[in-house]
Amino acid sequence: MVDRIAFIFVEALQAMRRNVTMSIAAISTCGLALFLLGGISLVYVALDSWGQSLSGKFEMRAYLKDGVKPPEISKVAGEIRSMPGVKAVFWIPRDKAWEREKVKYPKEVSQGLENPLPDAFKIVLSDLNQADAVEQSVQRLPQMDPQNPIQYLKAEQELVEQSRSFLRWLAGSLGALLLLTAGVLIYNAIRMTVFSRRKEARIMRLVGASLFTVRVPYMIEGTLHGLAGGALACFLLWACQLSLQNRLEAFTALGQLPPFPAGAAFLVLGGIGALYGFLASWIALWVPMKS
Amino acid sequence: MPARPYIEYRDVHVVYSNGVKGLDGVSLQIQRGEFVFFVGETGAGKSTLLKLLSREQHHCEGEVRLDGQELSDFSEYNLHRLRRQMGVAPQDYDLLPNKTVWENVAYALRAVGRSRREVFDRVPKILLQVNVAHRADAFPSQLSGGEKQRVVIGRALINEPPLLLADEPTGNLDAAQSEEIMRLLADLNARGTTVLVASHDLPTMEKFSKRIVCLERGKIKEDLGG
Numbered sequence: 042m043v044d045r046i047a048f049i050f051v052e053a054l055q056a057m058r059r060n061v062t063m064s065i066a067a068i069s070t071c072g073l074a075l076f077l078l079g080g081i082s083l084v085y086v087a088l089d090s091w092g093q094s095l096s097g098k099f100e101m102r103a104y105l106k107d108g109v110k111p112p113e114i115s116k117v118a119g120e121i122r123s124m125p126g127v128k129a130v131f132w133i134p135r136d137k138a139w140e141r142e143k144v145k146y147p148k149e150v151s152q153g154l155e156n157p158l159p160d161a162f163k164i165v166l167s168d169l170n171q172a173d174a175v176e177q178s179v180q181r182l183p184q185m186d187p188q189n190p191i192q193y194l195k196a197e198q199e200l201v202e203q204s205r206s207f208l209r210w211l212a213g214s215l216g217a218l219l220l221l222t223a224g225v226l227i228y229n230a231i232r233m234t235v236f237s238r239r240k241e242a243r244i245m246r247l248v249g250a251s252l253f254t255v256r257v258p259y260m261i262e263g264t265l266h267g268l269a270g271g272a273l274a275c276f277l278l279w280a281c282q283l284s285l286q287n288r289l290e291a292f293t294a295l296g297q298l299p300p301f302p303a304g305a306a307f308l309v310l311g312g313i314g315a316l317y318g319f320l321a322s323w324i325a326l327w328v329p330m331k332s
Numbered sequence: 333m334p335a336r337p338y339i340e341y342r343d344v345h346v347v348y349s350n351g352v353k354g355l356d357g358v359s360l361q362i363q364r365g366e367f368v369f370f371v372g373e374t375g376a377g378k379s380t381l382l383k384l385l386s387r388e389q390h391h392c393e394g395e396v397r398l399d400g401q402e403l404s405d406f407s408e409y410n411l412h413r414l415r416r417q418m419g420v421a422p423q424d425y426d427l428l429p430n431k432t433v434w435e436n437v438a439y440a441l442r443a444v445g446r447s448r449r450e451v452f453d454r455v456p457k458i459l460l461q462v463n464v465a466h467r468a469d470a471f472p473s474q475l476s477g478g479e480k481q482r483v484v485i486g487r488a489l490i491n492e493p494p495l496l497l498a499d500e501p502t503g504n505l506d507a508a509q510s511e512e513i514m515r516l517l518a519d520l521n522a523r524g525t526t527v528l529v530a531s532h533d534l535p536t537m538e539k540f541s542k543r544i545v546c547l548e549r550g551k552i553k554e555d556l557g558g
Contacts, residue, residue, distance in 0.1 A: 044447040241439075244426055247386065249416035249491055250443040252409055 045254075052241075052258035056234045057265065064266060067223070067230040071270025071318065074219030075310045076277040081212040083278065085205075087299075099172070099197070101164040103179045104189035109160060117184045121164060124178055126171020131163040159186060169202050224321045227266050231259050231325035260322045267318020271311035278306060336400055337361035338526060339385065339495075344394035346380055346550070354380040354389070356550035362528070364494070367521040369537050370530045372547035378530035379423065381547075382497045385528070386420050387411055398495070416444065418495040419488030423503060423530075425480050427472040433459065433483050434468040440487045454490070462486035462516060478509030485516060496520060498529045502536055510536045518542075 057064045103121075105114065114132055121130045139156040164179065166172055176191050185191075235242070245255045282301045339362040346354035355377045362368055370378035383389035384396045387403055396403045398417065406414045427436050437458055441451045459465040462482040472480060481501050488496060498517060502510035514529075514536050521527045531537060537544060546554040 044442075045445055048442045240426060240428065244428070244440060244487075245443040246411070247388075247415060247420045247422065247426075248440040248444055248487065249412045250445075251412045254443060254445070 049254065049257050050261065053261035053265065056238060056258060056262050059237060060230060060234050063230040063233050064262075067226045067266045068269045068273060070226045071223035071267055071314055072273030072277065074216070074223040075271055075274035075314055077219055078212070078216035078313075079274050079278050079306060079310050080281065081208075081216060085208050085212050099166050099169060099194060101162075101166070101172075101176065101179070101191055101193040103162045103164060103191045104186045105160040105162070105184055106186045107159060109184050113184060114160065117182060118162060120182065121162060121175075121179055124171075124175055126166055126168040126175050127164060128167035129165040131165075133161045133163055135160045159189060220317060223267075223270065224317060227263050227318050227321035228325040230266060231263050231322040234259060234262060235326065256326055259326050260319060263318040263322020263325070264315045265318070267314035267316065267321070268311050269314075270318070271314030272307065274310045274314070275303065275307045278310075279303060335363065337397075338364040338366075338399055339528075340395070340397040341381065341384070342395040342397070344384065344391050344396060346377070346384070346389060347392050353550045355384075355391070357394070358547075358550070358552055359394075360545065360552060360555070362526065365521070365524055365526055367518065367527045367540070367542040368529070369542055369544045370528065370547060371532060371534065371537065371544055372553075373532070375549075376547040377550040378532075378547050379499050380550075382420075382499050382528060382530050385495075386418060386497060387414060412444075416491045417493060418497060419485075419491065419493040421481070421484045421488045421496070421498040421501055423499040425472070425484050427480060427483060427487075429472050432469050432471055433464055433475070433479075436472070436483060437487050437490065440490050444491065446490075458486045458489055461489065476509070477504045477506075478512055481505065481509075481513050482516065485513075485520075489520075493525070495526045496528070498527065500531055501529060502531060502533045507536070511539065514540055 105117070109117075118130045118132055121127060135156055135158045138158045138161065139150075142158070143150045162179075164175065166175065172193065172195065176193065179185060180187070180191055242255050279301050339360075341358050341360040344355050344358045348354055352375075358377070358381070360381075370381055372378050380389055384391055385398060385403070387406060390404070398414070403414065428439065431439060434455055437455050438451045441454060442448075446454065456465060456468075459468055462485050464479055464482045464486065467475060467479055467483075470479075472483070475483070485496070485498065485501070488498075496517070501513050501517070505513065510533055517527050517529060518540055544554075544556045545552060546556070
């Protein structure tokens with residue numbers, strides 16, 4: 042059994058050595074595709090976490106009707122807190138808010154002027170997508186003042202969300218396109234190998250080798266192309282991260298990049314590459330072998 | 333009651349993809365241990381008869397049976413079971429140019445799943461059997477036509493098959509080498525192997541009193557017993 046596996050692997054490696062140019066082309070394209078896909082994914086994850094942290098910085102101001110008592114205010118605060126997309130709710134008593142205004146605008150807010158501010162809630166969001174729903178739900182509460190609409194940075198929230206959607210779309214479409222290109226190259230590499238080794242394949246079949254023995258070396262070759270492409274992509278990502286980190290070190294304010302997840306990146310990119318190479322070679326084999 | 337034929341072609345028709353008839357209603361029976369020459373002009377159908385047995389060619393109509401089994405029953409996935417019952421020496425040698433004689437035979441053995449130990453044990457014996465042991469380290473380009481043919485026959489013997497198919501084994505050889513190859517095939521036949529040879533080398537064939545099946549335009553014209 043070990044002998045047989047060794048024979049099949051040697052066949053696959055010899056095929057790669059024989060078609061070295063095509064192998065390099067397939068590996069490098071697959072590597073590039075996975076590098077861009079992996080790179081975009083990492084940027085997306087970073088932007089996503091930045092977006093998530095940004096969510097906490099987005100606040101809403103919701104104003105209560107006059108005369109709502111503190112126990113009821115606590116109850117309303119609890120209701121708002123339980124809404125999806127809400128991270129925290131703070132009650133801002135009208136007196137406290139007025140004191141702040143006075144400190145902030147001492148000239149404009151002259152002494153003796155009656156406090157015109159209502160009691161309010163500061164609502165901190167955990168998910169920007171839920172902003173509109175939170176706004177509508179809060180506004181519907183009977184304790185809220187319908188004359189004083191909820192205030193929040195709606196346009197800014199939409200911009201952040203659109204940026205994330207665009208990046209998702211970019212990662213998806215560009216990655217798919219690049220993977221398709223890599224697949225075509227692996228397919229071509231296997232087709233060329235099949236063509237260049239048709240004599241071996243014919244001899245194998247004539248002497249009674251099973252279809253499995255004839256085909257598996259090609260599939261191993263395709264899988265190795267994909268795996269090597271994944272490893273190359275992983276290396277390129279690591280090199281990029283290292284280079285970026287070295288540049289960022291000069292700017293202490295920008296802080297450190299998160300450590301490169303080498304093991305996970307190799308597992309994911311190598312796994313995707315190997316699976317993709319296997320599939321591309323399987324498709325490539327089906328046509329010539331059938332005929 | 334006559335013995336069941338080892339090989340049987342029953343009203344076999346073959347039409348190539350370009351519409352040309354390869355065989356036109358051929359019926360033929362061959363017993364185990366026979367030595368049969370298929371003779372005819374180019375395109376007469378002699379190679380097609382061999383390729384039907386090795387399933388390199390499919391028949392359109394009729395039946396082709398080997399040891400009672402209809403060959404179209406073998407699918408692409410279990411074809412190797414059929415091929416291990418026979419040795420095939422193709423017309424164009426098909427030796428791997430970058431491998432030595434020893435490696436060419438070893439490669440075939442490895443391809444059918446033999447272990448390295450078996451390979452080291454079997455290859456010298458096969459090369460001795462076909463009388464090319466002295467050229468074991470030579471590459472195909474360094475061999476004469478007769479030597480190449482011996483290697484091809486040796487490679488065809490790796491499964492110790494009861495049937496050997498040789499397509500034009502003397503096609504590119506001079507008279508002396510042709511006779512040597514035919515003698516080798518006759519020796520194998522004498523040891524019990526059924527041998528089918530497609531050839532148009534009548535002078536060599538006449539020296540061996542074997543069965544000759546003459547083909548013309550896909551039909552059997554004459555069947556001369558040995």
